[in-house]
Amino acid sequence: MNPPPCSLPANVMGAAGSAPLHALALLRYGAPSLAFAFVALPLYVYLPEHYATRYAVPLGYLGAVLLITRFADALFDPWLGRLADHLLRHGLAKPALTAASVLMFTGFAALFALPALLPFEADPARFTLGFVGALLLTYLGFSAASIVHQAWGAMLGRNETELARTVAWREGLGLAGVLLAALVPQLGGAPALVVVFAFALLAGLVLLWRAPDPAPHRAATHALHWRSLLAPLHNPRFVALLAVFVTSGIAAAIPATLVLFFIRDRLDAAALAGVYLFAYFAAAGLLVPLWLRAVPRLGAARCWLLGMAMAVAAFVWAALLQPGDRWGYALVVVLSGAALGPDLVMPPALLAGVIRAGGHGNRFEGAYFGLWNFATKLNLALAAGLALPLLALFGYRPGTLETGALPPLVVAYCLLPSLLKLVSAGLLWHFFVRGRPGLAASAS
Known part of the structure; x- marks a missing residue:
C-alpha cells in the first residue's frame, strides 16, 4: 500500500531514533499526564462551585479573575516553549518537569486552602492577591510541565504510527486522570482531591525518571531570543495545521462550554449530567486503541x-432531540466521545511530523508546542466569547426549558460547532489528505 499523502519521508521520521518504544517505556513517559488532568478539570469545573457554595465568593468575581489570569497565563506559553528548547538542549527535561510540577502542586494546594485561611468577606483585597498568586503559580507550573512533556514526546518514535502511539499513551492517561479527578471530589471533597493529586503526581514523576530520554537537542544557544518565538510561523505547513487545529478546537470547545446548559435546559436531564460526562470520557479512552490500529492503514490525517x-x-443528531430524549442523547455522548480520541491523538502526532519535515526536529519542539498551547487556550476563550453572547442576543435564559425545533441553545450547541467542524475538515482535506506540494517545503 502506498503511504498516505500526510506521511513523512522515512529519513525525516527516523531522526528520533532506531528502536521502537515498548509499552512500559510509553507508560513511564505518559504517566504524569494522569496527574496533570487534575489541574485542568477541577480549576474549570470544581473550583468555582467550591468557592461559591462553601465560601460565598461571588460568581461574577470568580469568572473575572479566572478569565484574566488564564489570559495572562496564555501569553507566557510561547516564551515557555523556547525555555523548554533551552532546557532540552542541556539535557534537563526531567529536572525541569519535576520543578514545574512542584510549582503546580504548591499553587493547587494553596487554591483549596485559601478560602478557609483567608475568607473573602473578611478582606477581599488580600484574598484577591492570594487567589491570583495561587492561580498564576498553578498555571505557570502546569503550562511549563505540559510544554516540556509535549516537546519531549515529539522527539520519540521513528514514524507517524509510533508518534501516534506516544501521544495516545499520554492523552489516554490524561483521560483516565479526568475520570479520576471527576470522581474524587464526589467522594471526599477538596481535601481528598489535593491528597490524591499529590500521590498521582509523585507516582507519575517517579515513573517519568525511568522513561527514555529525548534525543539530543540542537537548540541554538540563543534559544531565548524573542525572534526565535516566530520560527514555527515560518513553516507554512505548521500554519496550515494550526488553522485546522484552531477551527476544530473552537468547534469542540463550544459544546464543552454549553453541555451542562443543554442537558438541563433542552433535555431536562440535569440529574444525569455526571453520568453523561463520565460516559463521554470513558468512550474516548476505551476507543483510542482502535484509532491507533487505524493509523498505519489510513494515516493520522485521515483518522482525524x-x-x-x-x-x-453526533451533533446533527443532537439537534433533532427533544426534551426527555435521554437515551437519544446517550448515543450522542458515545459517538462524540469516540470522536474525541482522534481530536486528542492525531493533531500532536501530525505536529511532530511537521516539525521534523520542516527541518526543526530536535531544535524547536518547545517553540512549536508553546504556540500550540497558546492556540489551545485561545480556543477556550473564543468559544466562551462566541457562544455565550450569541445565546444572550437570541434570547436564551438559563434555567428555562428550551422547546421547539431550533431554539437558540440547539443552534449554538449543535449547529454552530458542526459548521466549524466542516470548515476544519475542509482545511484538513485540502492541506493534509489531498496534499499541497507547496506546503511540503522546509521552513526557512
Whole structure:
C-alpha cells in the first residue's frame, strides 16, 4: 500500500531514533499526564462551585479573575516553549518537569486552602492577591510541565504510527486522570482531591525518571531570543495545521462550554449530567486503541478527518432531540466521545511530523508546542466569547426549558460547532489528505 499523502519521508521520521518504544517505556513517559488532568478539570469545573457554595465568593468575581489570569497565563506559553528548547538542549527535561510540577502542586494546594485561611468577606483585597498568586503559580507550573512533556514526546518514535502511539499513551492517561479527578471530589471533597493529586503526581514523576530520554537537542544557544518565538510561523505547513487545529478546537470547545446548559435546559436531564460526562470520557479512552490500529492503514490525517465526520454526525443528531430524549442523547455522548480520541491523538502526532519535515526536529519542539498551547487556550476563550453572547442576543435564559425545533441553545450547541467542524475538515482535506506540494517545503 502506498503511504498516505500526510506521511513523512522515512529519513525525516527516523531522526528520533532506531528502536521502537515498548509499552512500559510509553507508560513511564505518559504517566504524569494522569496527574496533570487534575489541574485542568477541577480549576474549570470544581473550583468555582467550591468557592461559591462553601465560601460565598461571588460568581461574577470568580469568572473575572479566572478569565484574566488564564489570559495572562496564555501569553507566557510561547516564551515557555523556547525555555523548554533551552532546557532540552542541556539535557534537563526531567529536572525541569519535576520543578514545574512542584510549582503546580504548591499553587493547587494553596487554591483549596485559601478560602478557609483567608475568607473573602473578611478582606477581599488580600484574598484577591492570594487567589491570583495561587492561580498564576498553578498555571505557570502546569503550562511549563505540559510544554516540556509535549516537546519531549515529539522527539520519540521513528514514524507517524509510533508518534501516534506516544501521544495516545499520554492523552489516554490524561483521560483516565479526568475520570479520576471527576470522581474524587464526589467522594471526599477538596481535601481528598489535593491528597490524591499529590500521590498521582509523585507516582507519575517517579515513573517519568525511568522513561527514555529525548534525543539530543540542537537548540541554538540563543534559544531565548524573542525572534526565535516566530520560527514555527515560518513553516507554512505548521500554519496550515494550526488553522485546522484552531477551527476544530473552537468547534469542540463550544459544546464543552454549553453541555451542562443543554442537558438541563433542552433535555431536562440535569440529574444525569455526571453520568453523561463520565460516559463521554470513558468512550474516548476505551476507543483510542482502535484509532491507533487505524493509523498505519489510513494515516493520522485521515483518522482525524473520520473523527470530525463522526462529531458532525453526533451533533446533527443532537439537534433533532427533544426534551426527555435521554437515551437519544446517550448515543450522542458515545459517538462524540469516540470522536474525541482522534481530536486528542492525531493533531500532536501530525505536529511532530511537521516539525521534523520542516527541518526543526530536535531544535524547536518547545517553540512549536508553546504556540500550540497558546492556540489551545485561545480556543477556550473564543468559544466562551462566541457562544455565550450569541445565546444572550437570541434570547436564551438559563434555567428555562428550551422547546421547539431550533431554539437558540440547539443552534449554538449543535449547529454552530458542526459548521466549524466542516470548515476544519475542509482545511484538513485540502492541506493534509489531498496534499499541497507547496506546503511540503522546509521552513526557512
